[in-house]
Amino acid sequence: MAGRRGQATRQKLLTCLDEMLSSSPYRDVRVIDVARRAGTSPATFYQYFPDVEGAVLELAEEMSRESSSLSELATDRTWTGKAGWRTAEELVDGLLSFWRENDAILRVVDLGAAEGDKRFSKIRSKVLGGITGPLADSIGKLQSKGKADPDISPAAVAGSLVSMLTSVAGQQKAAQSWGAKKSDLKPNLAYLLYLGVTGRRPSR
Amino acid sequence: MAGRRGQATRQKLLTCLDEMLSSSPYRDVRVIDVARRAGTSPATFYQYFPDVEGAVLELAEEMSRESSSLSELATDRTWTGKAGWRTAEELVDGLLSFWRENDAILRVVDLGAAEGDKRFSKIRSKVLGGITGPLADSIGKLQSKGKADPDISPAAVAGSLVSMLTSVAGQQKAAQSWGAKKSDLKPNLAYLLYLGVTGRRPSR
DNA sequence: TACTTGTCCTGTCATGTCGTCAGCTTACCG
DNA sequence: CGGTAAGCTGACGACATGACAGGACAAGTA
Known part of the structure; x- marks a missing residue:
């Protein structure tokens, strides 16, 4: 359900989200910030996760x-x-x-x-x-x-x-x-x- | 620094915020929802509190x-x-x-x-x-x-x-x-x- | 190298919230 | 009842969200 390059971006987004969670209040973590940090765009984020919470759940399961x-x-x-x-x-x-x-x-x-x-x-x-x-x-x-x-x-x-x-x-x-x-x-x-x-x- | 009516609205906003916090995730609590529930407008909320977090701090101090x-x-x-x-x-x-x-x-x-x-x-x-x-x-x-x-x-x-x-x-x-x-x-x-x-x- | 194909990314748009200001409404007092 | 100040809100520019269509890119083929 995902190619090699896709997996990489997805993982990068998760990593950046984790960094984001460590550095700013959960309430203030925005999709746009995570995407920027990952050197990509919000649209890409939404391709892999329904929202911030959804991505956080992935991190949590990991x-x-x-x-x-x-x-x-x-x-x-x-x-x-x-x-x-x-x-x-x-x-x-x-x-x-x-x-x-x-x-x-x-x-x-x-x-x-x-x-x-x-x-x-x-x-x-x-x-x-x-x-x-x-x-x-x-x-x-x-x-x-x-x-x-x-x-x-x-x-x-x-x-x-x-x-x-x-x-x-x-x-x-x-x-x-x-x-x-x-x-x-x-x-x-x-x-x-x-x-x-x-x-x-x-x-x- | 605040009259009688003002105190009342302010308190009502705090009460509604408390209810809001009890019923929905902190991340999803929006100024506009609190204001609506209190039968007032977002602009009124901002007259008394800098943001949601500021109001939460008031509740916490109480x-x-x-x-x-x-x-x-x-x-x-x-x-x-x-x-x-x-x-x-x-x-x-x-x-x-x-x-x-x-x-x-x-x-x-x-x-x-x-x-x-x-x-x-x-x-x-x-x-x-x-x-x-x-x-x-x-x-x-x-x-x-x-x-x-x-x-x-x-x-x-x-x-x-x-x-x-x-x-x-x-x-x-x-x-x-x-x-x-x-x-x-x-x-x-x-x-x-x-x-x-x-x-x-x-x-x- | 040029072409094809399927995967992956992003510009753009409609929608909705944020936070501010000017101006309107209400309550109170002389 | 008119004046005044406190209190409220409509409206606005800025920004985030989430969806889509179409463009960019890697990999295989000739």
């Missing part, structure tokens, strides 16, 4: 494909003792850097999902589900061994913890206003994650 | 003023035993309903802050600070009594916990996709909050 690597940070991991602490640290680290690399598009996905747009909600679920799923499994297993609180819902706890991580990740610039040092962020997130999953304080 | 009531949910509260559990429950409950009542504007504030707009960041800090501040104090006090982990940063932990609550609150519709029941949400958030503040599982 990102959600890349997010599958996040699952590895949460599947088949131990949550006991010092190895458990390392699991928490690595998960926080991986998630924060993924967010830093894709902050612009993730912002828009979050907004779309919060506004009730099913297409964005679905993408968001896919990205987060890659972590919450395995994490909930881990909690469930700890629970069945009597090592975690029996009254909690693994899915709800996992979802909430991942929400915490993504929310902090998305507001990293603003986070300093809490009065916390930037270097404090990661270890304290790992602390809360470990605590939430296991119900116990980490042994570092 | 909301941040109302948010001061949130502070009470976190100041001078006990975090020990069953009373501590009630503190957590009430904080979760209050925050979730505040978010539900103001979800539209809070969404936009979050976006603006994430995009690096200082004006929105400031408002967001003010709203969240009303809770994170007292909460960090509580954690600090527990810490000095040896009742909480000495290695954590109260500010970072409090900020992260509040981020968790607000993030979940902002995506309440999407939250069911985790596979968790809606009724599970509040108790499990309270669990994580109590756990994060005290370092111990709640005694319910």
Whole structure:
């Protein structure tokens, strides 16, 4: 449905859109600006995408494909003792850097999902589900061994913890206003994650 | 700088803008629609606000003023035993309903802050600070009594916990996709909050 | 090289929003 | 009831949107 040259322009438009999203408010991103930056015309943009939102969805789907690597940070991991602490640290680290690399598009996905747009909600679920799923499994297993609180819902706890991580990740610039040092962020997130999953304080 | 009639139209425009934000994507909110809904003309809108964003900032500031009531949910509260559990429950409950009542504007504030707009960041800090501040104090006090982990940063932990609550609150519709029941949400958030503040599982 | 073919790009146009100004309407007061 | 100032709006130039028809370009053929 598209030739070689066409694919290239299409991809260039997507790249320029991504840059645009990183540098100006979503509300102000215009087709004409994206096209100009890509060295082409608005008409070309409309040949490949229905509108800005449509193109953003493409970007989001691309990102959600890349997010599958996040699952590895949460599947088949131990949550006991010092190895458990390392699991928490690595998960926080991986998630924060993924967010830093894709902050612009993730912002828009979050907004779309919060506004009730099913297409964005679905993408968001896919990205987060890659972590919450395995994490909930881990909690469930700890629970069945009597090592975690029996009254909690693994899915709800996992979802909430991942929400915490993504929310902090998305507001990293603003986070300093809490009065916390930037270097404090990661270890304290790992602390809360470990605590939430296991119900116990980490042994570092 | 403004008469009685003027105040009324201005307020009506703000109200209509709020409704608009609740019913359509922020990106698609147009001055002309707000004006029409308020039974007036675009020119009138521009008499009171520089643009949509300017008006949104007004709404956000109004909301941040109302948010001061949130502070009470976190100041001078006990975090020990069953009373501590009630503190957590009430904080979760209050925050979730505040978010539900103001979800539209809070969404936009979050976006603006994430995009690096200082004006929105400031408002967001003010709203969240009303809770994170007292909460960090509580954690600090527990810490000095040896009742909480000495290695954590109260500010970072409090900020992260509040981020968790607000993030979940902002995506309440999407939250069911985790596979968790809606009724599970509040108790499990309270669990994580109590756990994060005290370092111990709640005694319910 | 010249020609053909199908893909790809863009000039142009109708439509609609933005943001401003001059001038009209309304409310209030002496 | 007339004057005055506050408040509102029609109208306008500028710009973005989205659609189409036709021009430009790469690649294959002779």
